[in-house]
Amino acid sequence: MNNKVTRNTYRPIFPTPAGLVVSIDADGKPNIITLGEIFNLSIREPVWVGIAIRESRYSWELIKEQKEFTVNLPPTALLNAVRGIGVYSGRDVDKFAKYKLTALPSKLVKPPIIAECPVNLECKLVEFHHVGDHDLFIGEVLLEHVDADKVQANGERDESKLDPIVWLGRGFYKLGEKIGEYEGVKGISRLPKSK
Numbered sequence: 726m727n728n729k730v731t732r733n734t735y736r737p738i739f740p741t742p743a744g745l746v747v748s749i750d751a752d753g754k755p756n757i758i759t760l761g762e763i764f765n766l767s768i769r770e771p772v773w774v775g776i777a778i779r780e781s782r783y784s785w786e787l788i789k790e791q792k793e794f795t796v797n798l799p800p801t802a803l804l805n806a807v808r809g810i811g812v813y814s815g816r817d818v819d820k821f822a823k824y825k826l827t828a829l830p831s832k833l834v835k836p837p838i839i840a841e842c843p844v845n846l847e848c849k850l851v852e853f854h855h856v857g858d859h860d861l862f863i864g865e866v867l868l869e870h871v872d873a874d875k876v877q878a879n880g881e882r883d884e885s886k887l888d889p890i891v892w893l894g895r896g897f898y899k900l901g902e903k904i905g906e907y908e909g910v911k912g913i914s915r916l917p918k919s920k
């Protein structure tokens with residue numbers, strides 16, 4: 726039995742995290758944008774992430790010019806900030822000040838990271854593509870920061886403590902219960918050998 730209907734598709738893939746991306750202007754003033762279009766592209770060799778931004782956003786301009794950004798993954802406690810940062814433009818509002826977020830200096834790029842987010846990625850722009858109603862910025866992740874209390878002894882992030890904001894396109898959600906564990910790739914490793 727087929728109970729399916731078709732619909733005019735819009736933003737078909739879900740969920741994604743709601744992420745906060747920080748860029749800077751020519752004077753070094755930082756700005757933040759909320760992004761749902763944020764994804765892994767290459768996960769180890771190299772670590773590349775993609776973010777898709779509309780040309781009308783102030784952040785589009787800043788990343789195109791300065792070629793660096795940080796990705797910050799907020800916990801659910803920052804929901805209010807995530808929503809507001811996704812409404813106001815840095816052309817009009819200092820969003821670090823308005824949402825009382827702390828800018829910590831990055832080590833390898835000029836845009837700062839956000840202290841209140843448990844995971845922060847320092848990224849250098851490596852590719853830019855016009856793809857449609859958004860444009861794709863690809864960043865190489867030069868460095869990952871994680872809150873010390875959210876890292877296990879083996880160096881893995883403690884997934885149970887990250888509390889990400891899950892975005893489905895209209896609503897924000899908190900993660901539910903864990904229902905399984907990844908057991909690793911069986912047989913031949915698909916990873917290329919390290920040089």
Ligand SMILES: Cc1cc2nc3c(=O)[nH]c(=O)nc-3n(C[C@H](O)[C@H](O)[C@H](O)COP(=O)(O)O)c2cc1C
Pocket residue numbers: 743756757758759760761762763777778779781782783784785807808810811812813814815816859892
């Ligand atoms: C949950 C959420 C997800 C969003 N995702 C994106 C996105 O992926 N790309 C984009 O260009 N704008 C996205 N926006 C809208 C921008 O965050 C918003 O236009 C912001 O005010 C732009 O800020 P700026 O002008 O300072 O760069 C999103 C907004 C929200 C609330």
